[in-house]
Amino acid sequence: MNRHEAGARYEERAARELYARGYRILDRNFRCRLGEIDIIARHQGFLVFVEVKYRKDEKGGFPEEAVDRKKQESIRRTAEVYMHRHGYDWWARCRFDVVSVMGEEVRVIEDAFWAE
Numbered sequence: 001m002n003r004h005e006a007g008a009r010y011e012e013r014a015a016r017e018l019y020a021r022g023y024r025i026l027d028r029n030f031r032c033r034l035g036e037i038d039i040i041a042r043h044q045g046f047l048v049f050v051e052v053k054y055r056k057d058e059k060g061g062f063p064e065e066a067v068d069r070k071k072q073e074s075i076r077r078t079a080e081v082y083m084h085r086h087g088y089d090w091w092a093r094c095r096f097d098v099v100s101v102m103g104e105e106v107r108v109i110e111d112a113f114w115a116e
Contacts (some may be wrong), residue, residue: 035074
């Protein structure tokens, strides 16, 4: 399995977990010139932008540690483009979650970082 196929597999696992927790998936793999957002959903009145990260074990650190400031900024800017293209007002309630997949464990981290 190549990297792209593995990423799609873990994103599917993440989407199933989010759905089980009451998230309504709106879009997947939204791309623009500024970046990509893995999953976009509605949950508890929020528009949620979700980054999915996977590690097979903890040797490389925890998956969520890969969502550094640079990645967060890319996600924020891409979220702004998504909101503009889909008619959301700038004051819409949104949040940024991370789904961390390590081996068989799937963790959803709500409000993983702020919009600033």
